[in-house]
Amino acid sequence: MPNTGDLPAYRWTVLFASALILAVSMGSIVNGMSAFVIPMQDAYGWERGDIALINVAGIVGLAAGGLIMGPQADRRGTRPVVMFGAFAIGACYLAASLAHALWQFYVLMFLAGFFGAAAIFPPIMASVGNWFPVGAGLAIGIASGGQALGQGGVPFASSFLIKSFGISGALGITGAIMLAVLVPLSLLLRQAPAISGRSASARAVEEKTYPPARLVIPMMSAAILLCCTCMSVPLMHLVPLIQDRGFALDEASSVIFLMLMVAIAGRVAFGKLADIIGALPAYMTATAWMGLLVYGFIWMDSLSGFYLYAVIYGFGYAGVMTGVLVSIASLTHPSRRASAMAIVNLFGWVGHANGGYLGGFLFDMTGDYSMAYAIAAYAAAVNLVIVGTLYMKTRGPRLRAVSA
Secondary structure, three states, X not given: OOOOOOHHHHHHHHHHHHHHHHHHHHHHHHOHHHHHHHHHHHHHOOOHHHHHHHHHHHHHHHHHHHHHHHHHHHHHOHHHHHHHHHHHHHHHHHHXXXXXXXXXXXXXXXXXXHHHHHHOHHHHHHHHHHHOOOOHHHHHHHHHHHHHHHHHHHHHHHHHHHHHHHHXXXXXXXXXXXXXXXXXXXXXXXXXXXXXXXXXHHHHHHHOOOOOXXXXXXXXXXXXXXXXXXXXXXXXXXHHHHHHOOOOHHHHHHHHHHHHHHHHHHHXXXXXXXXXXXXXXHHHHHHHHHHHHHHHHHHOOOHHHHHHHHHHHHHHHOHHHHHHHHHHHHHOOHHHHHHHHHHHHHHHHHHXXXXXXXXXXXXXXXXXXXXXXXXXXXXXXXXXXXXXXXXXXXOOHHHOOOOO
């Protein structure tokens, strides 16, 4: 068993294991189905809105399951909960390789989200914040950078798997990779010593120094609902948008892959920015960046234009999730952080599901993506107002760093 007594050393093992777990699991659930939209449309004749609901089912499962799995991690520890999620998500993808009806994909992706991704995301993000009582912004930025790696890498890899092995083969190979990678990595996770060793009386005293949960959780929930509605439109529908311009699936997937590779740097950079200027100001900066630029994808018509714009958009958009996660960590007590992550992120995943479905629905209704991307920009603007209001109500030293 690794020596967790050496806190400065072992926390980096936890951090990088967490980043890789998030890359594989969240990359598959959040927007991994984006590469399957047109292949499924061609193979089965389903409409894009109906296909997008497969992704929605996974995200809704993630949102609902987090309410159970987050508190379980607070009580039982991170490792057993994440290991359970690793088995669940891998098994669901293996089963999906045998599915051929829409309802089967809906059910299996919901289960993958509820029992798989929900047992991974809130516990891991809370754990990273707990292992890094100082400099949590940078640490959470690195962990969420792993998620960005997966959100770009999984659709990109899926495009080649689909071409070589078909839809069912791609899903089966993805499930096998999940089991082979996620289960061993989950064994490296440990509870932060400083958290597990703290007395109940000490926690009660420390909680009084945090802003009231009745203020933080509702406002952060409303904010993340809107920002995730915005970001999920290009995450789910940038690949189909580029294909509609006449480019091949692998070319379209390479654009979002590039965008999310740049997003790795953006998530880390905005995490460091949160340590410097505060979590909520960093979150507002990233939200403004995303909202101002998201509609610009509609104006692109060349592959080189998409590449360039994806780099610019991707760096700033990436800071949004880092800002959300660092803000939650900054404003909630460590002993209840996984539960808070689960509650707030429930609304984030609902936003992801909303934007993902909205893009497909509005495309089916209007024949293009203009309206969907316009609504995405509007959602980001309203989110900015909410976060600014929360900042004014909670200004203080805890916004600069997570306190132990």
